[in-house]
Amino acid sequence: MPTLDWIGKRAVVNHHKAVPYRLVKCDQELSAGAAGEGNLLVEGDNLHALKALLPYYGGKVKCIYIDPPYNTGNEGWIYNDNVNAPEIKRWLGQVVGKEAEDLSRHDKWLCMMYPRLVLLRQFLSKDGSIWISIDDNEVQNLRALMDEIFGKQRFVATCIWQKRYSRENREAIGDVHEYLVVYAENPELFKQSRNRVPLTEEQAKIYKNPNDDPRGRWRGIPMTAQGYRPNQMYEIHTPAGVVHKPPEGRCWSTIEPEFLKLKAEGRIYFGKDQKSQPSVIRYLSEVEGFVPWTWWPHDEVGHTDESRKEVQSIFGTQTAFDTPKPTRLMKRVLEIATNPGDLVLDSFGGSGTTGHAVLQLNKEDGGSRRFILVEMEQKIARDITAERLKRVIAGYGETPGSGGGFRYCTLGEPLFDERGQIAEAVKFADLAHHVFFTETGEPLPPVGRVVLCPPPNANKRRARSDAPYPRSPLLGVHNGRAIYLLFNGILDDKKPSGGNVLTNDVLKHLPPHTGPRVIYGTACRLSANRLKREGITFRQIPYEIKTE
Numbered sequence: 001m002p003t004l005d006w007i008g009k010r011a012v013v014n015h016h017k018a019v020p021y022r023l024v025k026c027d028q029e030l031s032a033g034a035a036g037e038g039n040l041l042v043e044g045d046n047l048h049a050l051k052a053l054l055p056y057y058g059g060k061v062k063c064i065y066i067d068p069p070y071n072t073g074n075e076g077w078i079y080n081d082n083v084n085a086p087e088i089k090r091w092l093g094q095v096v097g098k099e100a101e102d103l104s105r106h107d108k109w110l111c112m113m114y115p116r117l118v119l120l121r122q123f124l125s126k127d128g129s130i131w132i133s134i135d136d137n138e139v140q141n142l143r144a145l146m147d148e149i150f151g152k153q154r155f156v157a158t159c160i161w162q163k164r165y166s167r168e169n170r171e172a173i174g175d176v177h178e179y180l181v182v183y184a185e186n187p188e189l190f191k192q193s194r195n196r197v198p199l200t201e202e203q204a205k206i207y208k209n210p211n212d213d214p215r216g217r218w219r220g221i222p223m224t225a226q227g228y229r230p231n232q233m234y235e236i237h238t239p240a241g242v243v244h245k246p247p248e249g250r251c252w253s254t255i256e257p258e259f260l261k262l263k264a265e266g267r268i269y270f271g272k273d274q275k276s277q278p279s280v281i282r283y284l285s286e287v288e289g290f291v292p293w294t295w296w297p298h299d300e301v302g303h304t305d306e307s308r309k310e311v312q313s314i315f316g317t318q319t320a321f322d323t324p325k326p327t328r329l330m331k332r333v334l335e336i337a338t339n340p341g342d343l344v345l346d347s348f349g350g351s352g353t354t355g356h357a358v359l360q361l362n363k364e365d366g367g368s369r370r371f372i373l374v375e376m377e378q379k380i381a382r383d384i385t386a387e388r389l390k391r392v393i394a395g396y397g398e399t400p401g402s403g404g405g406f407r408y409c410t411l412g413e414p415l416f417d418e419r420g421q422i423a424e425a426v427k428f429a430d431l432a433h434h435v436f437f438t439e440t441g442e443p444l445p446p447v448g449r450v451v452l453c454p455p456p457n458a459n460k461r462r463a464r465s466d467a468p469y470p471r472s473p474l475l476g477v478h479n480g481r482a483i484y485l486l487f488n489g490i491l492d493d494k495k496p497s498g499g500n501v502l503t504n505d506v507l508k509h510l511p512p513h514t515g516p517r518v519i520y521g522t523a524c525r526l527s528a529n530r531l532k533r534e535g536i537t538f539r540q541i542p543y544e545i546k547t548e
């Protein structure tokens, strides 16, 4: 099988492991609306943000959408579309080293994308899908990267989005489209669970109700089919006494008993005069929508002009953000790939169109989808992404508010310092998430989980603001194994390091579990034999905590 290689590849294939797990800090002032609903906007480089969020959301995201830099080489915008952003340059210098000086623009793009896609894959749920906007600058490299990281067998489709409706005359062949490259963790499961595309009002126009049918709007589908089938060649008598036989070369589309049943249910239409050939009535309420296809025309999902106008209507100026996607395009992705209650991740947040579409769709169908957006540029994250979400939530111009809210987060220090010691700022809840995830590969189950950045009054009634809910050294049970953490005096021992050492007394106070137990603590006073008898695996903090 052909493989993709480029200068710098060796340096980045395992780089995601070296990225430290960081603390995620909530900024109450920059958050908005009902902040506890689970929506997050994280300011920071997505490489670090994704690693920090993994213990909380690994394997839980139903739909990832990303709109990474297209690598067009265009400079001078508010958002610089090539990979020469200072943060990325610094990162390439550090990770790829001296070799970075010889990298072409495509090498740099591949170096930037590789570790991010590796991390993104770890967020996808078993029935999840990832959608990537891209154009011809990098589409072939993206496909090769995705085949390598996700596997060829997970490819679903490349959709074509008609981004422009007017002719583009500057090029030899005018460029009016972009791509949406789609992969799914399990394409068969995705096929079974993805939704159909709802009809637009334009498409629904053919459904009418000329006879005030209480079952609503409908259309008549001629009851004939091509060919000759003996049991579909019967005579039909209309209420006005006209007798019909199938037209030349055709038969009825259904057998006689089925026709009579439909007629009894009032689902056969013979025209206003009750004399015409029969049609089967199909109600709009029964139409499930279309199976999605790869052609996404601008009249169905919007175009770049429309997205600029959206930015204008939200911010009062079109220049607030240069490369927004239309909200309708994002809504279409969400309609196909999510259901109410699902989690959506966009790690190249930009103007926040994905968050906007989630809020809007929830308002329309009463759903409770949640979003996580990541945006690297502080100015964009605060002045554009957060501001857009705030306006959508509260309403802008003539547009009523969607309701909802989001938490604004920044990235804090790494959980572990260069010597592998746990940073002072790390609280029980932070380490609990980390330990459970690295031990099991799953986020902490709901019973032990804390809301990422709980609101200030969430822990009022608890003695310590860093305590998870419920506050217990038993983090959770995974495949029959219970995971415990003794840290920060979780057992309320008054001594500074009290309760962090596994002693006879501490063991007596631990919530019971029948089955194997893994206990993390700073030291263990029990003998190897005793541990074996009790079915306990002891792991010493910090040395036996996985940091990769």
Ligand SMILES: C[S@@+](CC[C@H](N)C(=O)[O-])C[C@H]1O[C@@H](n2cnc3c(N)ncnc32)[C@H](O)[C@@H]1O
Pocket (backbone or CB within 6 Å): 044, 045, 046, 047, 067, 068, 069, 079, 321, 323, 324, 325, 326, 347, 348, 349, 350, 351, 352, 353, 354, 374, 375, 376, 377, 380
């Ligand atoms: C093409 S724009 C996304 C536009 C977005 N889909 C919209 O509709 O507004 C890409 C965004 O990703 C951000 N970005 C680029 N590299 C990033 C990184 N490493 N981490 C997080 N954000 C990044 C850029 O600052 C830019 O705002």
